Amino acid sequence: MEEVLREYQELNGSHIEFIPNAPTALEFSRIVHISRPVHFAGASTLKWSDTYLVEMMGSTPINVAITPDGFLADALVEGPDGQIYFVEPRTESMTMDSLLHSLHSPTGESGTTAICYLQSQNGNLYTPHRARSEFNSLRGDVPKDVPWATEAFGYSPDAVNLWIGNRQSTTSIHCDPYENIYAVVRGAKHFILFPPTEGYLLQERNYPRAVYTRPHPGAPLELTPIEVDENSNEASMVSWASADPTKPIRGTMPLRVTIRAGETSTCLLVCWWHHVTQSGDGPGGCGIVIAINWWYDMEMRGDKWVWLNALRRVSQRGDWNAPHLSGTDTVV
């Protein structure tokens, strides 16, 4: 693996390409083949004010992910018992008006109130074979696909997702088996990226699962371990990267990318590891962050998946699989 790591870094460096406009289908096809981040300015012109969003969505209930102080959903969190858990957020239903109100208010930072992040990741704008979505009334503004990407792949996206949050939300380091086109509408997203060849340095370990619950309406959120029935198909443990990418990680050469309102990026090509923070569109990074992403299935023919899967196996079979270690003991 060290030869693979070194050769990849020597061939690719830490270069990120910036292109003034959207690519042609052929240019994008080359980008997918190379699988390195490319950044397109001026590819999106969508404007969504709070007033417009509230007017369009009205009283439609939307599913929002909620966690206590410092949004850490799908992340490693130390429970009251001292155990590190892989914890999922609580999902609550609210209107767009109450979501935006919550995101604008400085609550949550005190540790007393819940932090919201609309991040349902289930094709909340579009998925094939589902005619309606929570965000039906916004669909007129969002293209069902990215024409140059659809032409390059030869098929439409598997899911189109809307993300609305503020600077209190962080997405912990992980990777997805999708090609991902990411466009920012308001605010900015800050990515720390690692290529698939560096995944084995991110110290994947197995963690027991937990979820945030609310014992009764209005009560504070509680971290609750998930008991998995032995006969169930559900996994009782989750393999998750324990390294902290905001600090140096031995052997890695991370890329740092910020996508701002109006920009589109392919920084999340298949199986690239990413850690995401965000800044709102208000002064000092307060305010709202809105992004839209199009997930395209990766090409399964050929050897790309075989290679990525082999890299994941190396990563998951490392001798760092010690479930009880702290999630932040980054080796420097």
Added chain:
Amino acid sequence: MEEVLREYQELNGSHIEFIPNAPTALEFSRIVHISRPVHFAGASTLKWSDTYLVEMMGSTPINVAITPDGFLADALVEGPDGQIYFVEPRTESMTMDSLLHSLHSPTGESGTTAICYLQSQNGNLYTPHRARSEFNSLRGDVPKDVPWATEAFGYSPDAVNLWIGNRQSTTSIHCDPYENIYAVVRGAKHFILFPPTEGYLLQERNYPRAVYTRPHPGAPLELTPIEVDENSNEASMVSWASADPTKPIRGTMPLRVTIRAGETSTCLLVCWWHHVTQSGDGPGGCGIVIAINWWYDMEMRGDKWVWLNALRRVSQRGDWNAPHLSGTDTVV
């Protein structure tokens, strides 16, 4: 490696795609990404008769590779000392007329005379930065590049080669670090193909080098070991696949492809292993075989080369590196 092998075979099977016409640049870009053989009928209309070739080339000397009975150049051959060598052909200069005359005559099969194969593989038709070639007078008939491939890659070929032989010539199993577009003009080429993931099953071993020499003009060819000076940069041993792909090789799922006159194929994508035999354009496979290939550099950015190189390392570090074993002891 077995998981990689099995997963690749499950995802890809032994399917070869046939397309009636040449692809667009975008279609070809997808083919390069998938890196599986695709076959285009009717992509080439070039006709070259013997008379035409002789007329165009006149008395221009051309470099032709020569071996004894059964053309086996760049192949494993047992020497008179019982040692298996990696043997290179002798190169002799002749006219097109004498080459074609030799290829039409049934000599060589008796074991007494040399067999010719024009296979200089040095960009004998075109390479960048070389204005002239042996085959200047045929250049007017051959496109300098394949337009859909040049558009897809974004650069021109590194070499364009002309191949002229007959059914007595075999090219032993090997792989090249190039993307290769292969067009047959006369006769047919028969390929046995293995994807890069199966290379480690082809039993690469290290062999001493030899070359065919002729002690004096008219003398029979002799296999002569190459003595490499210790201080030279040249390798004294060559790592070469010892498995015989005409027999079953344990674990592999070879593809068999024939490219006929007028057809073009991408069956030799980067680092695909290939064994090649041929049939002439005359009755019973006698006669002449002519092919042209365009070698494009592979895309070095991204992780493709890193992956292919990792596969080669696995292959070359196998515990089958026993130099003195016979080249044909295929494990079934």
